[in-house]
Amino acid sequence: MTRRRLLGTAALTAAAAVAAGCDSSSGGGGAGGSGAAGSLSWWDHQNQLEPAKRAIFESFEATEGGVPVEYTYNNPAKLGQALQLAKQSNQLPDIHSNAGLEVPVPQLIAGGWVGPLSLDDAAMQRLEGALVEGKHVFDGAAHSFPIFDHHVYPTVTWFNTTLTGQAGLDPEAPPRSYEEFRAAARKVQDASGGKAGGWIWNIGMPNRLNEQVNVLAQAAGFEGGGGRLYRTGEFAYHDESYLTVIEFLLSMQQDGLLVPGSQTLIDDGARTRWVGGLAGYYFDGPWCPGVALKNTPEFAESLGVGPILTPDGGEPTTYRGTQGGEYWLTPTTEMGEQANRLLSEYFTTEDYSVEIANTMSQPPRDLEAVERSNAHPAYKKLITWFADQVFLAPEPIVKNSETTNVGAESKAVKPSLGDIVQGAFSGDVPDVRAALTELSDKANAEHERALAAAKDKGAQIDAADYVFENWQPKADFGPDQY
Incomplete structure (x- = not known):
């Protein structure tokens, strides 16, 4: 179940003791008195x-x-x-x-x-x-x-086996392709007699959308992470893999298979409705059962899991630092x-x-x-999938730790990927391709600006620190490859 782990910096020095009592206004234990005295x-x-x-x-x-x-x-x-x-x-x-x-x-x-x-x-x-x-x-x-x-992705295909069972679907053969997922969601919705939708999602949470769509794009063939191509170091949100993913997600809404109101839901609300039987499928991370079963332990009997979807149903490949x-x-x-x-x-x-x-x-x-x-057995099954489907990604920060200075100079690019996806569902972003192209241009420009600013302040960095020409798909990028 293990792959080679990235070795950290050797001979780390123990940190100096944290200074105490810097806040003279504090009335007790805690930074500025946020806790009771002595706690x-x-x-x-x-x-x-x-x-x-x-x-x-x-x-x-x-x-x-x-x-x-x-x-x-x-x-x-x-x-x-x-x-x-x-x-x-x-x-x-x-x-x-x-x-x-x-x-x-x-x-x-x-x-x-x-x-x-x-x-x-x-x-x-x-x-x-x-x-x-x-x-x-x-x-x-x-x-x-x-x-x-690091073997993890946040877009797991969780499902309610009670609802999928009513629809005649095999819990041991979860949907893996976009079309299989669409068909399964429709069967669940039809079999429920209008009591449940096919799919629910946390569209009111742009940060989570950003994470989930990025990894869906990897599973759809994007050779990078967070919108940045590993081999060139350039941002390419307009890559066809992102368009393929977003068009599929939007098609679920267009086909009436998305639970109404999902556009404003954050994860807690979407997950609660899914557990309550209002949807057959829900995209979430591995933490889903831990949260869902905490308040509704009886749902353990209805918990089913499938891997992240791919366009054609092939074995998923994702990357994470x-x-x-x-x-x-x-x-x-x-x-x-x-x-x-x-x-x-x-x-x-x-x-x-x-x-x-x-x-x-x-x-x-x-x-x-x-x-x-x-x-839960579903969680254990998922972790075995993670071990085979998640590979160690190359990281500029490991190649040159001074790239942290670029992060310190960087400003958030808006609208973000999550904002664009949210806007596509609401209709506020009618041209997704144009919005993604603009995001790529803004992200590249902001990176160049932040890189120059960090260099002006003395950081020993270069654009080449973000380029990994020797990266290969479906393989860990180990410490010997930097």
């Missing part, structure tokens, strides 16, 4: 991992020197705004994830959002080979670490010692990988932990 505050977007984390927090509090942890879950679409408001009022939590901020980590560091960790030696040993300069390590100091594996960090420390925290001990002793361990698999989140950093877990 750690923790915000993230991982709903499905909450049970595992709460168990850890209770265990940590019971240890010598442990403290209570105040945990707050935020939907991925809302966490970024919540963090921005907390930053403005000097109330950032001690530990947080960065979902929704859409800002390169170097900018977050410079802006005082995140600071270096001080993990113990045992934790650093467990993380050996998993930390990458420019993703987890900055100026020689670890700022975060991966808890997930090394997994980024998940948990970040606020530099103004007054609980730095406790926070680092909590992260070191609990969240870098093999046991936590098993707990991640138990909660059916993204695949854990240790993929072999999945088989030792009590995860």
Whole structure:
């Protein structure tokens, strides 16, 4: 179930201890008093991992020197705004994830959002080979670490086996091509007598659309990631693979197979309606069962899974870079010692990988932990598909860690891919090809501008850092290929 993992930078230096008490206005534990006195505050977007984390927090509090942890879950679409408001009022939590901020980590560091960790030696040993300069390590100091594996994609074909069974569809033979999916969705809709639609989606969530359409384009033949071609380093959102994907998605709406109201739904709402029997199919990531079964465990009997769709139903091929960090420390925290001990002793361990698999989140950093877990059979099946269908992508940041300076100079290009897809469904973007071509032009121009700005400030970088002429499809891009 494993492929070669990308080796991180060797001989990583342990980070300096986090400075304590930088916020004189704080009345207690937490950055700016976001938590109760003497407690750690923790915000993230991982709903499905909450049970595992709460168990850890209770265990940590019971240890010598442990403290209570105040945990707050935020939907991925809302966490970024919540963090921005907390930053403005000097109330950032001690530990947080960065979902929704859409800002390169170097900018977050410079802006005082995140600071270096001080993990113990045992934790650093467990993380050996998993930390990458420019993703987890900055100026020689670890700022975060991966808890997930890179073998993953966010556009899994989940389905309700009760509805598909009523339509006479075999749960062991899920649709794999666009036409098979269209036909299956129509059968489900017709068999329901109008009580259920064929397909539901989170179209009200442009960031998620961006992720899902990018990987659908890979499965449709795009030889790059995030709109950028691996071999040339150029953005090419106007590639035929993107047009093929978007035209297919729009055709589902045009054929009346999309649940009405999907245009405004975010993932939580779409997923809840799907579990409630309002649709046969739903595109989501591997975390879907972990979230869905948390509140409706009885749905486990109706949970079915298929791989990401391809235009012709062939074996999917997707690409993904090394997994980024998940948990970040606020530099103004007054609980730095406790926070680092909590992260070191609990969240870098093999046991936590098993707990991640138990909660059916993204695949854990240790993929072999999945088989030792009590995860749903559909989830375990999906992880075996991931191992064969996801290949390690080349990354400019691994080729030259100073490319982080380009990210720090970059500005978001609007409208984004997700905005364009959303606009296509609403009718606000009538010419998708033209919109994608304009996005490619804007993305290339912004990259050139940011690259020049970073070079002017002394970064040792070049356009060639984004070019991987030796990249080959259906293969991992290992450390020996840089």
